[in-house]
Amino acid sequence: MSHSPDYLLSVQGLSKSFAGVRALDQVQFQLRRGEVHALMGENGAGKSTFMRILVGLETADAGEVLFEGRPLKMDRQSLRKEISMIHQEMLVVPELTVAQNIFLGKEKKRSLFGFLPGFTNDRTMSAEAEVLLQRLGLELHPDTPMKYLSVAQMQMVEIAKAISNDAKVLIMDEPTSALSDREVAALFTVIEDLRQKGVAIIYISHKMEEIYQLCDTITVLRDGRYIGTRPAAELDKNQLIQMMVGREINDLFPASSARPGEVLLSVRGLSRSGKFINITFEVHRGEVLGIAGLMGAGRTEIARALVGLDKPTAGEVYFKGVLTPIDSPREAIRRGIGYVSEDRKGFGFIPALSVVHNLTLSSLPRHRRGLFISTPSETSAAEAMIRELRIKVAGPDQKVLELSGGNQQKVVLGKVLLTDPELIILDEPTRGIDIGAKQEIYKLITRLTEAGMAVILISSELPELLGLCDRVLVVSKGRQTALLSKEEITQETIMKHAMEFSKPADLLLNEE
Secondary structure (H helix, E strand, O other), X not given: OOOOOOOOEEEEEEEEEEOOEEEEEEEEEEEOOOOEEEEEOOXXXXXXXXXXXXXXXXXXXXXXXXXOOEEOOOXXXXXXXXXXXXXXXXXXXXXXXXXXXXXXXXXXXXXXXXXXXXXXXXXXXXXXXXXXXXXXXXXXXXXXXXXXXXXHHHHHHHHHHHHOOOOXXXXXXXXXXXXXXXXXXXXXXXXXXXXXXOOEEEEEOOOHHHHXXXXXXXXXXXXXXXXXXXXXXXXXXXXXXXXXXXXXXOOOOOOOOOXXXXXXXXXXXXXXXXXXXXXXXXXXXXXXXXXXXXXXXXXXHHHHHHOOOOOOOEXXXXXXXXXXXXXXXXXXXXXXXEEEOOOHHHHHOOOOOEHHHHHOHHHHHHHEEOOEEOXXXXXXXXXXXXXXXXXXXXXXXXXXXXXXXXXXXXXXXXXXXXXXXXXXXXXXXXXXXOXXXXXXXXXXXXXHHHXXXXXXXXXXXXHHXXXXXXXXXXXXXXXXXEEEOHHHOOHXXXXXXXXXXXXXXXXXXXXX
């Protein structure tokens, strides 16, 4: 592949190493104006590293990048008006408002008395932010502090921030991972509008239906190397998977020999004012219980109440037949309940710490020797989990922040598993994870249930619920609408019950 004047962006021979590990090896890539170009590959394939180099957050060891036929300077100032990126891990400032986050680093200024410059014009930023939010169909006041937003709302603000730059190239790294169907539709409309205006988009997603709906071209990386570029219309799903993983993926959802046993968890009339009301279900050993519902239905809030992150206002929780009020995550861990949050960056790991220290964070008492923590014990446990989950790392001392999103998720899973839970609650465990890694997670869930563990699986991906769950609890607007048996679980049935209520839980609670 050679540089051509027909391309807006042209990359040749790009290489990058971290701690002796080759993240990119002679990568090539070309992008036309008005093109939506998918960049595909498993977690750890080098996609995020490649994009970080393009926006100036990393410096390549070798290679050349041409933008409009000219060598691209690798610094943030030169890229600000050319390339903008929506990061997979959101870069927000919680204490600032929505408008302030959107215009962070490019604040609107006004003068005082016509001659004193440098004052931030919050009114102008708020007005312009409101236009951007309306364009995305987001009903959100621009003066709202970011810390009060949901993960989905934060993701939409990040998208608004990227669009505000009027960039010629827009990089979208898993932009729909936390969005509802309505928000995804609004984003796709914006993408089509940008395409018509000549903006080129590099689109990274593990959701294949999005790739084939949006993208003109697909480039695949594997293990940091360039595999190939094909028109999307000429590449079917099986061929794409084989390019990504180097093998065919058969039987995505493994057959399980697990059989539900005794009741492990019993929830009766659980409520939290303004979030959910009167949730009742049981979970058996060896069972996968799914929790389904639209974005904002109360799924995550139920999970947080079960592990002590939020306090219920009513209801009872029995664990192994004993009334068990859980008022903190530490108490949940002590009882044998593990939790993997949907927000791995906010609640799953500590970015500045190493892989080994993150993996053993929740199980440190097991590695204590007198007054001290045994480093050999920690390292041994971490290395065993790295092997079991096939986490791609340079070594156990590598910082978790340097890993790909999928490998960070595996670290979060490993941290929970090292506490030896009897019940594990997984909230969107495969969000932002490639199909090969998804299969590994599905196999892990099957192994856990076959060993007698209970799993609660919260997922927005209906095929996961159908392929893994023994029963599915459906919630809508904070209300439980169905508890479906294996035979009753279909996409149509789940969606019917997920859309049952028209009023949110806070209104319903007031009517009780």
